[in-house]
Amino acid sequence: MPKANMAGVENSLLVLALGGLCVLTSHASTTGPRVREVAHRVDRRFVSVTIDASLAQDERFMYLLSSRKVRALAKALAPAYLRFGGTRQDFMEFNPQRDLALAARQARGPQGDLAELPEWWEEHLKRQWREEEKLLARQDASGKFHQIKFTEVTLDLLHAFANSSGLDLIFGLNALLRNADNTWNSSNARSLLRYCEAKRYRVSWELGNEPNSFEKKAGIRVDGFQLGQDFSCLREMMSQSPWYRHAGLYGPDVGQPRRRTTDLLDGFLRSGSNAVDACTWHHYYVNGRDTSLDDFLDPKILDSLTLQTKVIMKAMRRVSPGKPVWLGETSSAYGGGAEGLSDTFAAGFIRHGLLRWLDKLGLAAKLGVAVVMRQVLVGSGSYHLLDENLDPLPDYWLTLLHKSVVGRGVLSADIFTKSSRRVRLYLHCAANRRYTRGALTLLAMNLGKMPAKVAVPTWLATSAVDAFVLQSEREGKDGLLSRSVMLNGNLLKLAEGGTIPPLRGDRLPAAEHLQLPAFSLAFFVFTDAQHQACTSRLQPHLGAQVTS
Numbered sequence: 001m002p003k004a005n006m007a008g009v010e011n012s013l014l015v016l017a018l019g020g021l022c023v024l025t026s027h028a029s030t031t032g033p034r035v036r037e038v039a040h041r042v043d044r045r046f047v048s049v050t051i052d053a054s055l056a057q058d059e060r061f062m063y064l065l066s067s068r069k070v071r072a073l074a075k076a077l078a079p080a081y082l083r084f085g086g087t088r089q090d091f092m093e094f095n096p097q098r099d100l101a102l103a104a105r106q107a108r109g110p111q112g113d114l115a116e117l118p119e120w121w122e123e124h125l126k127r128q129w130r131e132e133e134k135l136l137a138r139q140d141a142s143g144k145f146h147q148i149k150f151t152e153v154t155l156d157l158l159h160a161f162a163n164s165s166g167l168d169l170i171f172g173l174n175a176l177l178r179n180a181d182n183t184w185n186s187s188n189a190r191s192l193l194r195y196c197e198a199k200r201y202r203v204s205w206e207l208g209n210e211p212n213s214f215e216k217k218a219g220i221r222v223d224g225f226q227l228g229q230d231f232s233c234l235r236e237m238m239s240q241s242p243w244y245r246h247a248g249l250y251g252p253d254v255g256q257p258r259r260r261t262t263d264l265l266d267g268f269l270r271s272g273s274n275a276v277d278a279c280t281w282h283h284y285y286v287n288g289r290d291t292s293l294d295d296f297l298d299p300k301i302l303d304s305l306t307l308q309t310k311v312i313m314k315a316m317r318r319v320s321p322g323k324p325v326w327l328g329e330t331s332s333a334y335g336g337g338a339e340g341l342s343d344t345f346a347a348g349f350i351r352h353g354l355l356r357w358l359d360k361l362g363l364a365a366k367l368g369v370a371v372v373m374r375q376v377l378v379g380s381g382s383y384h385l386l387d388e389n390l391d392p393l394p395d396y397w398l399t400l401l402h403k404s405v406v407g408r409g410v411l412s413a414d415i416f417t418k419s420s421r422r423v424r425l426y427l428h429c430a431a432n433r434r435y436t437r438g439a440l441t442l443l444a445m446n447l448g449k450m451p452a453k454v455a456v457p458t459w460l461a462t463s464a465v466d467a468f469v470l471q472s473e474r475e476g477k478d479g480l481l482s483r484s485v486m487l488n489g490n491l492l493k494l495a496e497g498g499t500i501p502p503l504r505g506d507r508l509p510a511a512e513h514l515q516l517p518a519f520s521l522a523f524f525v526f527t528d529a530q531h532q533a534c535t536s537r538l539q540p541h542l543g544a545q546v547t548s
Contacts, residue, residue, distance in 0.1 A: 039412040048081035052379025053088040065161035066117035078166035085172025094192040095149040136380040175208025184230035197243040204248030212261040224267020235275040257311040269319035280328030326371040331383035362426030394485040422448035429534035438530040446516045454514040463528035466505030470521040
């Protein structure tokens with residue numbers, strides 16, 4: 001397994017130019033103006049996660065969140081938002097049962113936190129969950145969803161999990177509870193908020209999931225203007241609560257910006273943009289039920305993120321300029337993910353041309369998206385971060401590494417010439433909690449079957465580099481189907497007792513070239529860069545601006 005090093009590789013030459021990112025086919029001067037300033041500054045919870053509401057269809061599975069392993073893996077991703085929602089949130093109705101709430105409280109430890117799930121019960125629930133997932137998959141395929149009655153148990157377990165993991169909980173409310181005049185019936189949500197307020201639960205809120213598909217999945221059509229008024233109603237209800245007066249409200253969680261969706265979004269923004277703290281939308285590349293590995297590596301299929309983000313940003317600039325934009329739910333393939341693909345190393349490989357999970361993070365930050373919520377930490381489908389045994393999959397390790405070495409400052413990058421669409425580069429300030437201010441992190445990915453060389457400009461060539469190179473444990477294209485990943489040649493896995501191993505980079509001496517192996521993802525941290533744009537504590541405007 002090749003390790004990251006400074007050795008030359010006879011392939012396309014990629015140059016990180018002084019004025020941005022530059023790809024050249026021949027040797028070029030490394031002189032020129034430096035990257036002058038931070039183009040965007042993402043939220044400190046930029047990479048966040050979701051739990052699919054399907055977990056509550058049978059409430060006993062919410063107790064999987066009491067797993068010591070799941071809590072430890074979630075805590076390692078903090079700070080982050082934890083969104084509870086998805087298709088089934090619009091079929092959920094709060095049904096208070098005080099005796100069940102007492103049972104949930106008895107599951108807590110002496111400090112009011114989640115008691116550790118007994119090992120025998122965890123194993124039992126995991127076996128039953130595998131059967132539940134088959135049922136959920138059949139429901140997804142049929143498009144017929146059942147009403148779900150949930151109790152205080154779901155709220156208690158969910159909040160305790162978020163609280164113990166250091167995650168900021170966002171709960172998705174049912175928007176399909178409608179009055180005769182098609183306005184939102186808020187009575188059930190009011191009951192839910194009253195319970196959470198009485199328990200002093202720290203929660204932010206959403207209302208509805210992909211309202212553009214309400215008619216298809218429930219036979220109910222809600223236009224955007226009415227939806228905005230529904231959000232305003234929810235905001236007014238929150239303002240009457242001393243506890244939730246200043247809580248976050250996010251929406252409308254629309255799907256891909258096609259004609260019906262953009263019309264709905266425009267109407268929503270006209271009547272409800274003032275009610276929300278951020279505008280949320282969802283993005284997937286392909287249908288998980290009929291996709292292939294070639295789709296995951298096809299630049300034409302994967303161009304959608306840039307184009308669709310610009311559509312969303314254009315709508316935002318027209319009506320609500322400066323409002324943060326979030327990817328409120330995203331993964332590689334919709335429809336539950338692509339079995340055998342979305343949960344493998346290949347899922348890391350997709351992009352605006354050749355994106356993968358890493359590329360989606362790099363591109364979203366570049367386009368000004370403030371938060372990206374990965375579907376899903378725990379729940380049904382094939383795009384989760386944890387496997388059926390609740391062990392980390394490749395995308396979990398990539399997410400954890402991103403949080404460890406990538407900072408909030410996004411540097412502008414001008415691409416002067418492209419010699420290969422199989423390599424992508426993004427430049428960030430390094431994470432301050434691990435590196436001194438002024439350090440830079442280069443995000444790099446190579447979709448090609450040959451190694452690539454990255455040439456470093458003169459002003460960075462004197463800096464030492466920490467290299468974090470992720471590759472499949474098996475070589476070649478077939479290795480992309482692996483559910484295991486190597487960091488600098490070492491297999492990533494939980495240590496004895498389920499603890500997370502330290503993610504260490506290979507320290508490289510200062511030099512002019514970096515090597516990016518075939519089919520690999522990498523983070524190169526220039527520890528001694530002392531870049532002025534990354535030393536300032538000043539925060540530029542968070543409003544996303546995207547030009548065509």
